[in-house]
Every structure is written in C-alpha cells, then in structure tokens.
Amino acid sequence: MTEPQITDSHCHLDFPDFDGERDAIIDRAVAAGVTRMVSICTRMANVETVRGIAEAHEPVFWAGGLxxxxxxxxxxxxxxxxxxxxxxxxxxxxxxxGLDYHYTADSAEAQQASLRTHIAAARETGLPLIIHARDADADMARILSEEYRNGAYSCVMHCFSSSAELAKAALDLGFYLSMSGISAFPKSTELREIFAAAPLDRILVETDGPYLAPPPHRGKRNEPAYTAHTARKGAETMGVDFATFARATQENFDRLFWKAAEWRAAA
Structure with missing residues (x-):
C-alpha cells in the first residue's frame, strides 16, 4: 500500500545543513509520501540559490521574502x-x-513596516502570505486585521506555536495554521488543544527543516520526509485517521497555494 500523499509546506532546502545531500533528501521525502515541498527564501541575496533548487527538482516549489x-x-x-x-x-x-520580538524586538518598527510591504505584495499577486510570529501576538493580530480591512489577502501562520488568541484572530480572517514538529513534542499539549479546536479545512503541515524535527528525530536535523511524523500526530490531534488528515491537508494546500496546485495539474 502506498503512503497517503502530504506536502511539506515550509522548509529551507538552501540551508547549508543540506549541502551535498539534497538529491537524496528530496528522494527520501517522496518515498515517505511527501510529494511536494515549498522551500522558503528568507533573504533576497539567496534568491538565485532557492530558485535554482526549485528549477532542478520537480517536487520543489519556492517562496521568498525578508x-x-x-x-x-x-x-x-x-x-x-x-x-x-x-x-x-x-x-x-x-x-x-512577520514579527519576532524574542531576539529582535529592537527592530520592531522596521519589522512591522516590512510585514506591511509583504502584505501589499500578497494582495497584489494573489499569492498566500507566509507568516512567522514569535512573542508578538498582539501586534501581529492587529496588523493582520488592519491590513485585511484595507483589502483581502490569504495567509498561513507558519510553524504555528503562538496563543489561542492569535489562532482565533487568524482563523477569523480565513487564514490557515501550519503544524510543525513542535506540535508533536510531548509537552506541547496546549498547542495541540489549539489545533484540535481549529477547523480541519484550515490546517497545513510542514517541517521548517532543518529545524524542529518531530519525534522520533527530535534534536537532530529535520528534513522534509519527517513531515509524515508530524502529519500522523496531526491526525491523532484532530481525531481522524491518517488518510483523512493527509487528504484534507492536501486539499487545504491546493486551495491556499493555488499556483502549486495548478503546476501539478499541468504536469
């Protein structure tokens, strides 16, 4: 029996942690049922590298920002x-x-301006906004809501591990929450409760590789194949079987990341 298909909606295949192994890593992901990966470019200086990985590997797509x-x-x-x-x-x-006040609160004003710039681009292109949020829940909810009133856009809260209040704010705007390996950590009970209360049709899965490997690989380098472990824990959290969860998250990804879905349809 083949594994249900899932998508790693957020990873960093350009990071040096994967140097010399990318072909094998992508092959392992596909063998584990992870048939698509979105590799995220975090700086404009890295655009050529990330774009090149996507061009060289059929299952890999890319996104970019600062x-x-x-x-x-x-x-x-x-x-x-x-x-x-x-x-x-x-x-x-x-x-x-997004906003990260954990280590870089001193640049909060510049982060907020950058976030609004990215929102404008998401609104103009119709592509989903990919949000990183840490220790900035109130400002994040405020800016996302303010900007949505200025014009609709779509969004995923990547590697969601924030408060129930921010989850509600995002879901109320029609946004999506993405489960990373954090949601599979034994002590992440409160986070799993947030996901369990969310609609299944708003959930994605990801690795954020090379970071945040789920059990049984916790503490080691994460890679797209391990999305399957997070997805199995996600199915348990949402109270459905793995095949149902996988199918739902695929449909959710296709709906949000419509351009990747169209590529698959044309392939």
Whole structure:
C-alpha cells in the first residue's frame, strides 16, 4: 500500500545543513509520501540559490521574502521586488515575513513596516502570505486585521506555536495554521488543544527543516520526509485517521497555494 500523499509546506532546502545531500533528501521525502515541498527564501541575496533548487527538482516549489529577524541588517525589500519574483512559474508564496520580538524586538518598527510591504505584495499577486510570529501576538493580530480591512489577502501562520488568541484572530480572517514538529513534542499539549479546536479545512503541515524535527528525530536535523511524523500526530490531534488528515491537508494546500496546485495539474 502506498503512503497517503502530504506536502511539506515550509522548509529551507538552501540551508547549508543540506549541502551535498539534497538529491537524496528530496528522494527520501517522496518515498515517505511527501510529494511536494515549498522551500522558503528568507533573504533576497539567496534568491538565485532557492530558485535554482526549485528549477532542478520537480517536487520543489519556492517562496521568498525578508525574514523579520533579518530586517535590521539586510536591505529592505519592496513590494515591487516581491511581485517580480512572483512571475516565476514555481514561485508560490510571499514570505516568510512577520514579527519576532524574542531576539529582535529592537527592530520592531522596521519589522512591522516590512510585514506591511509583504502584505501589499500578497494582495497584489494573489499569492498566500507566509507568516512567522514569535512573542508578538498582539501586534501581529492587529496588523493582520488592519491590513485585511484595507483589502483581502490569504495567509498561513507558519510553524504555528503562538496563543489561542492569535489562532482565533487568524482563523477569523480565513487564514490557515501550519503544524510543525513542535506540535508533536510531548509537552506541547496546549498547542495541540489549539489545533484540535481549529477547523480541519484550515490546517497545513510542514517541517521548517532543518529545524524542529518531530519525534522520533527530535534534536537532530529535520528534513522534509519527517513531515509524515508530524502529519500522523496531526491526525491523532484532530481525531481522524491518517488518510483523512493527509487528504484534507492536501486539499487545504491546493486551495491556499493555488499556483502549486495548478503546476501539478499541468504536469
């Protein structure tokens, strides 16, 4: 019996952790039922590398933006820059962007401006916004809501591990929550309760590889194949069988990342 198909909606295949092994890593993912991967470019300087990986590997798509933790020490990205990237046939999302006050609260104002720029590009292109949020729940909910009132856009809260309040704010706007390996950690009971209360048709899965490997690989390098472990825990959390959960998250991904779905349909 073949494994149900799932998608790693967020990983970083350009990171040096994967150097010399990318072909094998992508092959292992496909063997585990992970038939698509979205590799995220976090700085404009890395665009050529991330784009090249997507062009070289059929299952790999890409997205790009300026990570909030890099806002202070990298040139700002413009909406036009992001819109230009979106012309690539395998470019499927805007970001990751967002707010991170855990280590980089001193750049909060610049992060907020960058976030609004990314939202403008998501609105213009129709591509989903990919949000990183850490220790900034109130500002995140406020800005997402303010900007949505200025014009609708779609969004995924990547690697969601924030409060129930931010989850509700995002879901109320029609956004999606993505489960990472954190949701499979034994002590993540409260986080699993947030996901269990969310609609199944708003859930995605991801690795954020090379970070945050789920059990039984916790503490080791994460890779797209391990999305299957998170997805199995996700099925348990949502109270459905694995095949049902996999099918739902595939449909959710196709709905949100419509450009990747169209590529698959045309392949």
């Amino acid at each position: 990570h909030p933790m890099s806002v202070a020490d990298h040139p700002p990205v413009s909406a036009d820059d992001l819109i230009a990237l979106a012309r690539h046939p395998k470019f499927v999302g805007i970001g990751e962007t």
